[in-house]
Amino acid sequence: xxxxxxxxxxxxxxxxxxxxxxxxxxxxxxxxxxxxxxxxxxxxxxxxxxxxxxxxxxxxxxxxxxxxxxxxxxxxxxxxxxxxxxxxxxxxxxxxxxxxxxxxxxxxxxxxxxxxxxxxxxxxxxxxxxxxxxxxxxxxxxxxxxxxxxxxxxxxxxxxxxxxxxxxxxxx
Numbered sequence: 722x723x724x725x726x727x728x729x730x731x732x733x734x735x736x737x738x739x740x741x742x743x744x745x746x747x748x749x750x751x752x753x754x755x756x757x758x759x760x761x762x763x764x765x766x767x768x769x770x771x772x773x774x775x776x777x778x779x780x781x782x783x784x785x786x787x788x789x790x791x792x793x794x795x796x797x798x799x800x801x802x803x804x805x806x807x808x809x810x811x812x813x814x815x816x817x818x819x820x821x822x823x824x825x826x827x828x829x830x831x832x833x834x835x836x837x838x839x840x841x842x843x844x845x846x847x848x849x850x851x852x853x854x855x856x857x858x859x860x861x862x863x864x865x866x867x868x869x870x871x872x873x874x875x876x877x878x879x880x881x882x883x884x885x886x887x888x889x890x891x892x893x
Contacts, residue, residue, distance in 0.1 A: 725767035728870050733865055736820050751887050764786060800828055841855045847884035854872065
């Protein structure tokens with residue numbers, strides 16, 4: 722389990738995640754990095770779910786980014802289609818949250834490609850906590866996107882037992 726959060730605010734976009742890796746009810750790693758830079762650092766992707774599954778999906782997504790010449794929306798739709806219809810990919814259990822300068826997208830194996838209305842999206846067990854905190858901070862503070870991601874993830878870490886405070890945050 723994990724928490725990944727994307728915030729698009731005040732002209733900036735940031736994507737961050739915690740570092741906790743669990744097996745069942747046991748923490749096996751504290752400082753994993755679940756955010757990847759893709760397409761020459763122009764696209765960020767975070768994952769929640771099975772690590773091997775997520776790595777497979779990230780590789781597929783990166784290949785689709787190359788095929789679409791960096792078009793994040795087209796690459797996300799193509800990945801979601803293939804993920805839903807391919808016999809092997811269909812079994813993968815993970816979620817992806819991707820962002821570039823213009824778009825933030827949640828991609829699932831159910832065929833979902835969702836762009837949040839307010840520029841805030843989260844995945845993983847602590848995702849709902851982080852999203853709620855980020856929305857409040859967007860509305861009631863002057864913090865920048867990266868600062869909001871940090872604060873919201875720290876709040877989620879205090880509430881969700883599958884989220885810790887070893888954070889990795891990237892900003893476009």
